[in-house]
Every structure is written in C-alpha cells, then in structure tokens.
Amino acid sequence: MDKIESFKIDHLRLMPGLYVSRKDCNSGCTVTTFDMRITAPNREPVMDMPAIHTIEHLGATFLRNSDIKDKIVYFGPMGCRTGFYFLVFGDEIPEEIAGTVLDMCDFILNFKGDIPGALPSECGNYSEQNLEMAKYYIRRYKKDISENKRFVYPD
Numbered sequence: 001m002d003k004i005e006s007f008k009i010d011h012l013r014l015m016p017g018l019y020v021s022r023k024d025c026n027s028g029c030t031v032t033t034f035d036m037r038i039t040a041p042n043r044e045p046v047m048d049m050p051a052i053h054t055i056e057h058l059g060a061t062f063l064r065n066s067d068i069k070d071k072i073v074y075f076g077p078m079g080c081r082t083g084f085y086f087l088v089f090g091d092e093i094p095e096e097i098a099g100t101v102l103d104m105c106d107f108i109l110n111f112k113g114d115i116p117g118a119l120p121s122e123c124g125n126y127s128e129q130n131l132e133m134a135k136y137y138i139r140r141y142k143k144d145i146s147e148n149k150r151f152v153y154p155d
Helices: 049-063 094-110 131-148
Strands: 017-026 029-037 072-077 083-089
Touching: 017 094, 017 131, 029 094, 049 072, 049 083, 049 094, 049 131, 083 094, 094 131
Parallel strands: none
Antiparallel strands: 017 029, 029 083, 072 083
C-alpha cells in the first residue's frame, strides 16, 4: 500500500503551527485540510482528553457560527492528541484562515459558562470536559502561532 501523505511529514521536526495537510478535489469542489498542530509531536506531552474534548466543542461551535460557517466541513481532534484537523470548502492557504483560527482561540480563551453540547442528550461523553486546561493549550498555541507564524511543514 502507498504511504499516506501525513505519514511522510517528519514529525520529529514538526512544531506547533497551522499547516495545509492536503487538498482534495471532486466534481469541481475542493476541500482543504489544515493541521492545527498545538504541541510538538514526540517532544512534548500530548494534550489530555478532557481539554481536547472542550476545545472540540468550543471550536466547532465557534466555527459553525463564524463568518465562514458555510465553508466549514469539519473540526476535530487528531488521534495522536497533538492537534486538530480543520477542513474547509475551497482552495485555501493558512494565511487566509489564520485570522479565523486566532478568533476561535480568543473565543475559547474568553469563554465562560456551560460548554455547548455538553449535556447527556447532546454528547456521548458529556462529562469529560476541562475548560481551564483547554484555555492553557489554546493560550500557548495562540502565542506561538502569533509570534512564529508557522504555515509550511519543515523540509
């Protein structure tokens, strides 16, 4: 079998950032997949599940209510627990989507109250949430991406 593209990225050199991991086109419709890499793979501890779950709920809520809500395909965690996949309709580049990602970070950092979708009738694991840890990871990510603007995978 062919090795998939994401396994060809040197994860030992990968740093937090916002990267295009792939672009898929079918019937004239392009979907761009971004890797929103929050921690440095294999060099930092992975994010804990309650924080990931909270970021997923808040991030998806923000994005599906944002100015680009009609372009959102998906926002969810990577299995390796180092970041999130963010899929949008269109042939996009990180610099074009970074403003929305930073706005999402601000939404999470300023969020107070009950986590959207965190009721037993709305979520299969509603009680596993951690807003403070979610804010910790997002604070680090926002600072890093604002200062370093990593948008291209390392060679």
